[in-house]
Amino acid sequence: MGGAARAGREIGVLTESDVELVLAAQSGDAAGLGVLLSRHMAGMQAVALSLLGYGPDAEDAVQDAMLVAVRRIGDLRDPAAAGPWLRTVVRNVCRMRLRESRALPYGDMEALGLPSAEPTQEELLDGGSMRDWVWHALGELSEPIRLVALLRYFSDVSSYDQIAELCGVPVGTVRSRLNQARAKLADALRATADLAHDDSASFTRARRQEAEEMMAAAQRGAFADVVKEQWWPEAEFVGPNGERPGPGGGSGRDFAVWAMDFDLSNGVRQRISNVVAGRDLTIWEAELISPPDNPDHCPPGVVWLHGLREGRVRRLRLFHPRPAL
Numbered sequence: 001m002g003g004a005a006r007a008g009r010e011i012g013v014l015t016e017s018d019v020e021l022v023l024a025a026q027s028g029d030a031a032g033l034g035v036l037l038s039r040h041m042a043g044m045q046a047v048a049l050s051l052l053g054y055g056p057d058a059e060d061a062v063q064d065a066m067l068v069a070v071r072r073i074g075d076l077r078d079p080a081a082a083g084p085w086l087r088t089v090v091r092n093v094c095r096m097r098l099r100e101s102r103a104l105p106y107g108d109m110e111a112l113g114l115p116s117a118e119p120t121q122e123e124l125l126d127g128g129s130m131r132d133w134v135w136h137a138l139g140e141l142s143e144p145i146r147l148v149a150l151l152r153y154f155s156d157v158s159s160y161d162q163i164a165e166l167c168g169v170p171v172g173t174v175r176s177r178l179n180q181a182r183a184k185l186a187d188a189l190r191a192t193a194d195l196a197h198d199d200s201a202s203f204t205r206a207r208r209q210e211a212e213e214m215m216a217a218a219q220r221g222a223f224a225d226v227v228k229e230q231w232w233p234e235a236e237f238v239g240p241n242g243e244r245p246g247p248g249g250g251s252g253r254d255f256a257v258w259a260m261d262f263d264l265s266n267g268v269r270q271r272i273s274n275v276v277a278g279r280d281l282t283i284w285e286a287e288l289i290s291p292p293d294n295p296d297h298c299p300p301g302v303v304w305l306h307g308l309r310e311g312r313v314r315r316l317r318l319f320h321p322r323p324a325l
Contacts, residue, residue: 021036021082022076025073026076033069040082040083040086043083047094048062061097141181143280143307145177147281150283151167154283156274156301160175162319165319203277207282214230218260227256231253232309232313235312238315239259240318267292270286270302272284273285273286280308281308282306282308283304283306285303286301286304301320302318304316304318
């Protein structure tokens with residue numbers, strides 16, 4: 001839908017009621033939801049101000065509520081009650097912030113009812129064009145902010161401590177970046193609702209197929225060939241314990257091939273369990289399968305965090321997530 005049509009909706013040239021906008025949103029019309037949110041923004045802000053007072057907390061609560069609405073619009077059974085429903089979402093967000101403010105000073109998507117245990121893109125964002133809309137908005141975030149958002153909401157590396165360890169930053173920085181991600185994502189959702197968006201599901205399927213093909217190539221002894229083709233010659237490699245190629249130890253590509261061959265020679269195999277794909281960041285989550293005669297040989301899983309340039313790997317960081325207690 002073009003900008004002119006969206007503007008027409010907003011000023012009433014196209015007299016679409018809340019019912020029509022909700023039904024359109026529930027069928028995957030991102031622009032319809034964008035208009036619905038804009039129409040009720042003042043009421044949502046009023047609820048947040050009444051509970052949290054003037055300041056950034058109220059603004060953050062409205063932004064969080066927008067993200068909840070994107071995911072939960074399909075749960076609205078009475079489309080005519082869109083306004084009260086959105087205000088209720090804001091009210092619940094505000095109450096959760098007040099209740100959890102000491103433990104979660106920056107807010108937390110888990111507190112909003114979003115999935116936190118083994119989430120996938122489809123669990124978080126159902127519906128074709130709606131999903132593509134949100135993934136497009138994620139792509140507008142800067143890489144450091146987008147990375148913590150992808151890890152937090154789409155991978156098993158979702159705790160603040162593990163994200164901080166993987167990204168090499170303090171926990172406070174993770175919280176700050178997630179706070180920025182929510183604010184910027186809410187703005188991006190409003191700004192891009194009427195644009196055409198890439199098919200994120202197809203993109204992710206293609207990236208997963210690449211991951212599985214690389215693992216199959218490794219098992220055939222062809223990992224070095226795939227790395228040579230898909231990695232930049234100067235690509236950086238950081239192992240699970242922070243190990244890097246030392247002086248005279250070859251390139252990052254050489255070290256990655258050596259590490260994979262070492263694991264394979266010890267009977268360790270990997271099975272891809274989840275792929276989170278972006279333009280310049282791709283996350284693979286894989287199960288590590290120890291040899292039958294040594295079942296405790298390796299940790300249960302590994303995360304491959306790829307930084308990309310022009311579709312080729314420029315940086316890889318491996319990370320072993322700690323099992324949830």
